[in-house]
Amino acid sequence: MKLGFTPEQEAFRSECSAWLRDQMHGAFADIRGETSLTAQAERRMEWERALGAARWSVIGWPERYGGRDADLASQVIFAEEYARCGAPGRLGHLGTELAGPTILHFGTDAQRERFLPRIAAGEEFWCQGYSEPNAGSDLSNVRTKARLEHGPQGAQWVIEGQKIWTSLAQFAQWIFIVCRTEEGTRGPAGISYLLVPMHQPGVTVRPIRQITGESEFNEVFFEGARTPAEYCVGKPGEGWKVAMGTLAFERGVSTLAQQMTFRNEFDALVAAARDNGASRDPLIRQRLAEAWIGLRIMRYSALRMLSSGTEGALGPEALTYKIYWATWRRKLGELAMDIAGPAGELVQQAPYDLSPLPRLFLYSRADTIYAGTNQIQRNIIAERALGLPKEPRGDR
């Protein structure tokens, strides 16, 4: 067990840091520090393509798919430098962090060749079709259906149903969905994992306005939408395993980038507290110190997850990670408002342009809900890490 990086790794740090700084002070200075996930979307897509062209988009992937075969330490370094230079949140992250790794691990060679290079290049963007109106926490209750049809274009899946809370669907060319492909099945059995093109007549996207006033989430409707039979990841009917694998990738190197964002938010709180004198209040100081501790612990936990080398199988450090960061950030949002004081009650500009601290306060309410609510996380931790008995279901 040791910390610290080798001289070669430090040289790599200088290399990627120099490139990133050039971009953020040159061609892409206009999107430096952009924290909203949806703002300046066109420029953010150009940034994704620039990352791809310079092979900085997915450095941990194999070279043949647009990566650099980078080892863990290099990925850690890149994630740190990326956030340090103020590069914006990745509009392509659902492809680079979820769809890509899933296809890499569970997909066929043909699927890899078709999809991975375009994700790496920033040419195709993705969204995630998991939740439905009646399948939120109880995800295996999905009702979106697909049946295989043999027509003039060969065998195709024909999809009917609805997804909800679909982030960034408005920018995506592709969606990965879980849907029922076997009549009469319930729960995890009979679910398939399909890759579906968004731009077709059978797919409709409708934005959802959120608590912050912005629309990052959407509803996605499938009415006779189609995708080729071979765009099923894993065997038909065995998609649940693949879907769970995707969730495990959410706890990968990207967590480090996310933490650097948190770090920037924490720094903004400290700056605000210094400005208005809140930093002299003993209780605010205690809470800032506590937030700082949490920030560091998240980093150490992420390094542990990455070092454990058990991709796919989650150790206790990985199972507890989501609830830890989500709860931390929600508390940070509350602290932000206590630091801001009365000024935090006003929007920056009508109709509803929030300044960063109130925005963090509102936005962070989603953290303990999406990707598994805190309550579901606790069930998972208790059942999978501690081996406690399941609560009996009401319907089976």
Place this chain on the structure above:
Amino acid sequence: MQFAFTAEQEMIRDAAREFVAGHGTSARLRAVMETQAGYDTDAWHELGRELGWVGLMLPEEAGGSGSGMVELAILQEEMGRRLLATPFLATAGMTVPIILECAGAAQTSRLLTGLAAGEMIAAAALTGDSGLPGEAAIAVDFTPSGRGGGRLNGHASFVVHGHVADVLLVAANTVQPEGGISVLVVPRSASGVHVTRLTTMDLTRPYARVEFHDVELSAEALLGSMGKADAPLANGLRIAEIALAAEQLGGAAGVLEMTTEYVRQRVQFGRPIGSFQAVKHRLADMLVMVEAARSAVYYAACTVDEYRAGAADAKALAEAAALVKSYCSDAFFNCASNAIQLHGGIGFTWDHDAQLYFKRARASATLLGSSTYHRRRIAELIGLDAETIGGER
């Protein structure tokens, strides 16, 4: 960068777990609590003399095995898991790191030969009757005489395992115009040293109060330079805080394990109570704390090793120590209080071990500075302006 145990570290953990499983039984602990010595002499002799664990972190020339802080943290964690009652924390976790920071190599080798061999118990006398951390609480004066020696007067309290210590490591204010802290090694048998055992709420770890009346010391008793031990003492204390935090992690993990087992067995309303979400969610929260504490403890331990190798500075060490002591104090206490609640009535009884974890958690949270104290230090370390009370906000 590899933040996982090496094969050797896994072996140490397995050996420690096996050792603790043998010695750390409830019956044994309760028997030890009744004795005047207040520690498990068999376990102590075996881990010191046979297994060489007291000398783990000591350099090989001092008879130790030259291992690092990660290894020490592993031992502390495993011992904490079963509340093993030995002077290991006092000796290997607190006193040895301070000696290593304060003394030169030659002096260290001379002092530590007996310690490394597990022949001696050492205790650190760092605070007075207030028991608070920090130099202001030191209530011992060292008055220099000629030839580098001098006299000790005053008292120290909350000295962990002080009543059974062979040697006391004493932090003293130096009576000289420029003041400063001196750190001295004093045999408990020295003339003018009076030790009184205190009865603590946590019976698994006794404290002592020590009085010093004109204790004459030669120059050899002084660690490092006279009146200049402030910084090395502080750095040694940081390592001690991390050692204690590792033990707190073990305590939290141990009490979680005990409670998990109980809620699996205990049936009410026709179901194991561990199947009710009201119960399992509390246990999940405990595991979240335990895993966060584990990440923090091993990162802090790595920071100590980096610091000792010259790859991290004293500020990084101070941040790591304040972080981990603060977090682990709260984590262990929360886990232990949940354990009592989840055990129900039986958890409130003397005969159940939940109370032992609860009291150890409370005592450890206070020892070497509370979580509030350590967060206050963090606020300073991360550069918040000075605190004011009753401002305009």
